[in-house]
Amino acid sequence: MSTLTGEFRLLFWAILGVIVPFGLLLCLLPGQTAVYWAWVIPHPRSALLIGAAYAGAIAYYVLALRMNDWRQVESGMGGLVLFCLVLLFATLMHWEAFRPYHVTTLVWLMFYYVGPFLVPILSRLQQSRAGVLNFEGTPDLSSAWRLWLIARGFLYLTVALAGLVFTTRLTAAWPWPIDALELRVFMGQPAIIGWNAVVVVRDGVTWRRYRLGLVLTGAIGLVQLIGLVINSTPYDWSRPLGVLLPVVFAEWCLTSLILHLRYRS
Numbered sequence: 001m002s003t004l005t006g007e008f009r010l011l012f013w014a015i016l017g018v019i020v021p022f023g024l025l026l027c028l029l030p031g032q033t034a035v036y037w038a039w040v041i042p043h044p045r046s047a048l049l050i051g052a053a054y055a056g057a058i059a060y061y062v063l064a065l066r067m068n069d070w071r072q073v074e075s076g077m078g079g080l081v082l083f084c085l086v087l088l089f090a091t092l093m094h095w096e097a098f099r100p101y102h103v104t105t106l107v108w109l110m111f112y113y114v115g116p117f118l119v120p121i122l123s124r125l126q127q128s129r130a131g132v133l134n135f136e137g138t139p140d141l142s143s144a145w146r147l148w149l150i151a152r153g154f155l156y157l158t159v160a161l162a163g164l165v166f167t168t169r170l171t172a173a174w175p176w177p178i179d180a181l182e183l184r185v186f187m188g189q190p191a192i193i194g195w196n197a198v199v200v201v202r203d204g205v206t207w208r209r210y211r212l213g214l215v216l217t218g219a220i221g222l223v224q225l226i227g228l229v230i231n232s233t234p235y236d237w238s239r240p241l242g243v244l245l246p247v248v249f250a251e252w253c254l255t256s257l258i259l260h261l262r263y264r265s
Contacts, residue, residue: 002070002130007122009068012061018107019054019061026051027227038105039097039181045235046182048227053189056220060212067212070130075209076216077123079195083188084115089164090184097181139263140205149210152255153197156190163187175235175242193217193252207263218256224249
């Protein structure tokens with residue numbers, strides 16, 4: 001039985017209950033974070049940068065609940081834990097920026113403190129009920145695509161680690177004024193994409209393992225690109241990162257789109 005347990009479905013509904021309102025607020029009202037967010041984000045582009053992860057994840061969790069298939073969800077749970085750990089690290093490094101006892105701060109702490117412990121427990125429970133997962137009849141990734149996912153994944157893991165360590169240098173090179181907290185929180189996004197490399201090396205080449213994860217990263221990339229275009233605040237195209245960021249976000253979209261077209265059968 002590979003359907004999701006009631007505990008996992010409840011977790012996903014709880015996540016949707018958080019990311020839908022806050023993802024939409026960050027993307028639609030990026031200049032009003034003093035009203036609704038856990039800390040005041042000075043620049044609207046930085047709010048969009050963070051909000052894209054939540055807005056893009058809506059598609060992932062809606063599809064996960066609709067498909068109700070543990071085979072397509074299991075591989076992504078490590079990425080969820082990794083994302084929580086990156087944001088928890090950012091929180092500990094910049095706690096002074098948070099507004100104590102604000103409702104969003106309390107929700108933030110609950111999710112990113114509890115997540116790294118709760119998700120592995122629920123995954124173990126789910127796995128014990130599902131038993132050995134059967135992927136017969138589903139296509140396998142070609143060796144070329146497998147190599148690409150591994151290479152890009154480890155590249156993005158390196159980017160995420162460098163962004164967490166060399167944050168000051170990176171903020172100075174960013175195409176708009178950005179605080180260290182926002183930049184470290186953003187590093188959770190390349191970390192999620194990097195997790196794909198771990199999954200390919202660890203779990204093999206079955207396409208169904210990666211389909212939903214690529215929906216997630218493609219949706220995040222699409223929201224990021226839209227945010228870059230629609231926001232009217234200054235953006236420094238003369239900096240190398242000013243040119244590189246749209247290319248990176250486009251790659252997130254295109255890899256997902258091409259793979260889905262290739263293996264849609």
